[in-house]
Amino acid sequence: MAEAIFDEMGLPGGEVRRAYRTLQAWLDETPHEILTLRREEAETFFRRIGITFAVYGEGGDPERIIPFDIIPRILEAAEWRQISDGLIQRVKALNAFIADVYGPQDILRAGIVPRDQVILNETYRYQMQGVAVPQNVYTHIAGIDMVRVGPDEFYVLEDNCRTPSGVSYMLENREITMRLFPELFSRYNVAPVDHYCDELMRTLTSVAPRNCPGEPTVVVLTPGIYNSAYYEHSFLADQMGAELVEGPDLYVMDDVVYMRTTQGPKRVDVIYRRVDDDFLDPLTFRPDSALGVAGLMNAYRAGNVNLTNAVGAGIADDKAIYTYVPEMVKFYLGETPILKNVPTWRCADPEDAAYVIEHIAELVVKEVHGSGGYGMLVGPKAAREEIALFRELVKTSPEKYIAQPTLALSTCPTFVDEGIAPRHVDLRPFILSGREIRVVPGGLTRVAMREGSLVVNSSQGGGTKDTWVLKD
Amino acid sequence: MRIQINQQTSYRYAGPANYSMQVLRMRPRDNAGQKILFWSLSVPHFANVTQGEDAFGNPLDTLYVSRLHSEISLTISAEVETTDTGGILRGVEEAFAPVFFLRETPLTAPDEAIKTLAASAITASDGSPLDLAHRLMDRVRDAIDYRIGETHAETTAAEALAHGFGVCQDHAHVFISAARRAGLPARYVSGYLWEPRDTEYEASHAWAEAYIEGLGWVGFDVANRICPTDAHVRVACGLDYLEAAPARGLRRGGGEETLEVRLRVDAGAIQQ
Incomplete structure (x- = not known):
């Protein structure tokens, strides 16, 4: 480098x-x-x-x-x-x-x-x-x-x-x-x-x-206006000429997904979904999700x-x-x-974790499942307390962190x-x-x-x- | 043993609903300890049913209704020939490696009390996984008295243990949580249990299975402190109750719901 x-x-x-x-x-x-x-x-x-x-x-x-x-x-x-x-x-x-x-x-x-x-x-x-x-x-x-x-x-x-x-x-x-x-x-x-x-x-x-009956109907599924990328969802739907829908606009009948429209139900074949997995189908994933469609996984498994x-x-x-x-x-x-x-140290590996703890001030440390720049340490730019905090975090839950050179x-x-x-x-x-x-x-x-x-x-x-x- | 099952489930709504769906995991499959001689599901004429299978290999029957209705009644009739396998499950195609069943779920996440329970079972055991599982079964059953109505479908393992009362679902969840903590892959099983009586049952049954190196998957009916026998009919399995539940559904409209389950489990000996 x-x-x-x-x-x-x-x-x-x-x-x-x-x-x-x-x-x-x-x-x-x-x-x-x-x-x-x-x-x-x-x-x-x-x-x-x-x-x-x-x-x-x-x-x-x-x-x-x-x-x-x-x-x-x-x-x-x-x-x-x-x-x-x-x-x-x-x-x-x-x-x-x-x-x-x-x-x-x-x-x-x-x-x-x-x-x-x-x-x-x-x-x-x-x-x-x-x-x-x-x-x-x-x-x-x-x-x-x-x-x-x-x-x-x-x-x-x-x-x-x-x-x-x-x-x-x-x-x-x-x-x-x-x-x-x-x-x-x-x-x-x-x-x-x-x-x-x-x-x-x-x-x-x-x-x-595989069971699509003809020209596929494509929709964009958004979590709604409070999502930080809602603008993009509506923009892409608009540009593609596809309907922008939310979970409650869709329902599943006989393992087929339909969208409610003013002309009655319309079969949906491809869903460009911007809703996370966890929220897609309350009967398969998080049961408290109101953003998804109950039975969606049934339709997906059935090839509909x-x-x-x-x-x-x-x-x-x-x-x-x-x-x-x-x-x-x-x-x-x-x-x-x-x-x-980028060369990466996996803290789940004890040898890597030991290296990271010792050299943490020179490294970038990231949460394994994190995104958006949250939960991350840029060692050379960080305050002493922040470095100390991350050193403790890596010691406590090494499997949750990776580190890379700056x-x-x-x-x-x-x-x-x-x-x-x-x-x-x-x-x-x-x-x-x-x-x-x-x-x-x-x-x-x-x-x-x-x-x-x-x-x-x-x-x-x-x-x-x-x-x-x-x-x- | 020849076991007959007759289960009627009725959902009644305060007002009309215009859409319902129910994913049923009620169809048992053959394994070395059970052979399904007969199984049928009857639903109202206005409902459609599709068939599928989930990732665990559980058969799914999904019921759909898209017109106004204020009641749905389902009837399951089945006849199953069972043999006692000492609780060992054989003749089932497994979709996942045993280590997969160490995954935690929200319902089975261990708290300090469950960790302590797991640790005490490890200390007391002779070091073999089978002995460990039996000790876990005893400790969980000792810690949770059987009592209906104290817990509900969403009660977590940690809550049930803290509460000290529960039903078979809670026994299974706490066992699973502690077993995983102790390094034993474990899972939730729903099914039926025949008991020598001639009255209706309050509910279907649930137990746990643990993976014992050398034996494979072994059932632990914690509520009854036994490994499953020929009185058990195994229906569905998953990481926890939510994935093996006999029915999960959703409905639009209808207001308050009243659920009534009428279940009879009879053995061949008293067949008329």
């Missing part, structure tokens, strides 16, 4: 990297007042469309506008090709793993992934054991979080195989950039992303259940409906399972992984109060798996707006950027 921080544009005084030269020239000729004005316009746009997210635990109204940085991030075609090939390979392996876990369990039998780590894992949905899913696809929409530490060095930070969100930011960010800076945009040959929703719809209809992503796909994005993904690529595909994993995340030029300054970024591209696997060129770039900060999660003050992939 590179020690020095890699700036994707090239730091002041050094050489500007090729993809950024036109941008640099444009920034040099554009007064900051104009940039400030454009930033305000962007904020007005996001506020008007109502794209907000929720931050908990800070008091006050949790609804926030995610900060949008107006300076795009630019990836060259060759850089993207490497990423894209790696993503397709990785998602194929993740899918094969999930299908295997809920099927023959060859990888457990082979001793490559420890059996207990899977079958005693909270995210293992044993109710899926032996259920046949269309095309054997489980993670139809995957969001893979990546970081860059050098010109050709990308690492996968985590896989999101359940209900990854953020794609609406990818699409809205592009739209606003094209509106604010048409002239800059036209100086570049940027690959489009606006066909994402068509590709999503094509993916969903390609995995219709398909759920995307599949129930139980979360077993592949568990942070303890993450460490085995390179092995999965070799085991299922017989290939060498294109994308690298990576020197790449930076991109970002328009902040001080002017244009480098800020750390990551990248979440979205991979669609149906009959075929597709990756829309781009993704969601998240940026840590605070100087020096490595935490890019929107819940922790991160912002987003438009991500340009250049055509050859």
